[in-house]
Amino acid sequence: MAQTLVPGVSVAQVARRYDLNANQVFNWRRDPRFQPGDAGLGEAHFLPVEVIGDPAAHRQVRQPGPGSIEIALANGRSLRLIGDVDPDAVARLVRSLET
Numbered sequence: 001m002a003q004t005l006v007p008g009v010s011v012a013q014v015a016r017r018y019d020l021n022a023n024q025v026f027n028w029r030r031d032p033r034f035q036p037g038d039a040g041l042g043e044a045h046f047l048p049v050e051v052i053g054d055p056a057a058h059r060q061v062r063q064p065g066p067g068s069i070e071i072a073l074a075n076g077r078s079l080r081l082i083g084d085v086d087p088d089a090v091a092r093l094v095r096s097l098e099t
Contacts, residue, residue: 004029047089073098 003014004025011029015022028034071079071090077097081090 047085047093 012022068082
């Protein structure tokens with residue numbers, strides 16, 4: 001996010017560097033949660049993600065263990081979360097994957 005605020009650097013350049021959609025980066029820039037100097041922000045945290053080829057090939061019918069949850073989205077994508085998770089982060093992730 002901070003890279004998009006450097007004079008002479010365009011949002012499109014930063015988006016391409018990280019293989020993101022420039023519109024999404026613009027949305028993040030407008031989001032008050034990501035404004036520089038926000039005392040509640042702290043450092044960015046990323047969730048580990050594993051990208052798999054064919055979801056059907058990896059789908060297993062099994063009962064989740066303690067501390068795990070699987071979310072199946074209507075568009076065929078699914079999330080498997082293990083351990084402690086931030087509910088707000090999960091909600092944002094689900095909303096972004098629904099489209």
